[in-house]
Amino acid sequence: MIVSRWTGTEVRALREVALRMTQEQLAAASGFKPPTVRKWERATAARPVRGESAEALDTLLGRLDDAQRARFRDALAIEPIAKAATTDAGFVPAVRDSLAIGGSECSEVDDEVKRREFGILLGATLLATGSRSIGVTDAQRVSRAVATFAEQDQNVGGATLVDTAVRELEVAKELIETCSFSDNAGKAFASAAGNLATIAGWLAYDADQHQLARHCYTDAFSLANQAGDDELTVHVCLGAAHQAITLSRQGFGNPHRALTLISRARELTHGLPPGRIHALIATRAAQAYGVLGDRANFSRCIATAWRELDFALEHEPLTECAKWLHFVNSTEVRCHEARAYGDLGNWSKAAELSGELAIEKAGTRNAVNYRAGWAAALAQAGDALGAVSIGLPALEQLQAVSSTRTLRVLEPVRSAVQPDSAFGLQFDDLTKKAARA
Template sequence: MIVEKWTATEVKALRKAALRLSQEELHEVIGFQTSTIQKWEQRASLDRPVVGRSAEALDTVLANLSAAQLQRFCAALDAAQSTTAGHPVPSSNEDPIDATPHRPRAGELGLYAWEVDDDVKRREFGTLATMGLVAMLAGEQNRLDAGDVRRLLTGVDALEVEDQRSGGAGLVDFAVEQLALAKHKLDTCSYDEAVGDAFASATGHLAVMAGWLAYDADRHPLARRLYSDALALGTESNDNDLLAHTCLYSANQSIALSRAGIGSPYHALKLIRRARDLMRGRPPGRIHALVAVREAQAQGMVGDRVAFGRALATAWREMDSAAHYEPLEQCPQWLRFVTHSEIAGHEARGYGDLGETTRSVALYAAAADQQSSVRNSLHLSAWSAASRIQLRDINGAVGEGLPVLKKLATISSVRTLRVLEPVRHSVGQSASGDEFRHLFDALTEKAIAS
């Protein structure tokens, strides 16, 4: 990647996002005084960029970035140049997502066409086009560059934003198609080593996002395949962040399958330990909070109260540290959901797994009130309603679950619908549960049809 002009934006993206260095530490790397670096970051502009030997030194540092560092640099530039409500959006000069819907043809997907044809249902693409979620990558292309990395990362962020708005079930097919296209480009396009690794890493993050969407749609075999893709791409690009990201999301799926009686919490613990090892030495913050809360979830399923409490205490401590020292806007997009309310929700679920249902229901109510995301609040309310069934509070379960069903008419999450199955079973054919039963059955039929 070549930076034509080093402005304050590029210098700060290189130092803070790519290298994660202080100004004093960057001084040790490139030899220029800290005061000079401060001047670059305060005054350099398109009209008065960094030039001469200074620019050459920055060029050298940029050329030696690893794939993960280059990916962070591109993402930081994109966010700095064009940001709305904290999320990167297309700039006026270059659209990270194509302006018109593009549906990949089988030939464009190469060896990966079978993944789309055999495993992905295609009924939702028209809906996606109306949402404005269109193709992340150009169809005809022979060489990849840093702009393609940025477009793909921006597309992954856009998918995450849309998932929070409308749920994952309607987005899976689109994400898998784009993943197949990205993998095909890795196989067939030309690129230099740094861009190739960065694009492989970005493709891996798309695979994790697609896996999450498949998990939310209750399509577990597909989710597992996508997480396997992400692990392979993380290994290929030597990106420990991607590997840890994948391990933690895959562990979450294993824990959910354990609750359904078809998975193992010990498999989840294995993945969590690998993520912890990969992130060892990182400063306190959200990544450690997520590792700890995943461990608490798994230990709750194992039934180890001591280990559950220890992991939960670590999660709260790391979350408190993150709240003070790790601004949300400086976090990767995939870690921004890690908040105090997220920890509280998993605490409630963990006590439920350990059999402390009354305590669990009380904690769910408090956690749902703290949630800033309507989608996450709905999921917690669904769990709370299901927990009330264990207390034989059918009326309370219906009263809490019915608003969730009404919202699920517009937020497509089969995962959340499945949580409410105990409530549906308990209302049976009783007249008091008519509305709940009709809504639940209608949504279930819709999920099966799609």
């Protein structure tokens, strides 16, 4: 059991119901002072408990015995659904409808039954017992919710959605642990949960929460293995490889790990006809070789990516393609080709290619990311004025699209301008907001 965000609701449930302590007693148990505990209990979703305080609460939560844990879940389960969480984009009701474990009846249970309120995504309260069964219909509801996450990601960005997605992933994992199911239903649900873990990993990556993204991808690999779902494994490999490449650019990752993941994806798709999946695999490989400074392999892989994409555009209708591959188009390939040229030190070429991107045809989140990459390439090429003219609209879009990853892409532009410039002030303001989120 985890709490992804500590607000006053969770703190009071832990203190009053699970531990049955006073504020003074909780302060002593956690190593803090009573005024700090009172501050925790005033925390909101917008300003949750953070840092060492959150770690102390995590430790107390981890030490609960079964009875205390059940009381904690019960306390959260009676909170009104509307109070749990909402988003500015009106996301919650749609997902709540799509994920309510639907139509299945839960039997009456005693006080030892573990109950958990999941903020929004499963509707009201989930009662998980050994006799509770899940079916293919439940897997379909999870899949619809995954699609909703992907759609909303383009509208509002990963930082807005990641906590919600992670909470739901914990629900799905607990269902697999505590419910009964047939072989077919179990595989279908594990596959759907794996796709949920994959989108949660992507949202965490977009929010610049890389450790959380790794945990989600690890869950996704495990669930894909349980389901025997090779397509899901490929999806996870390419998502995790993309994260590894990004971290390599920042000096915190290993492009060789990305290539290992890409190789696994290539093995699993061997024999499939030409199309978008091969284009994406080749694009990821081209990125990794760009980071490694391997021009020959970069050129080979990017040529393969364009060849596969050209075939897909002529012979692979979107209706015959997995939905998670729909984003693979000429703009996406060109974007990563441009960034790989930057990795190779050819910033003029990177800026030239970035300027050719058809960003008006992209989703909102993708469009701002493409624009940010273009601005960064201009800054690296020495064109500070051009970088600001392209980067300022990206900053304005980031007021509504919460993508910390994209904000990080704009760091070269920030370095190229004066601190008190319009760009510098807006960038710093968004950075502070991202740190508080």
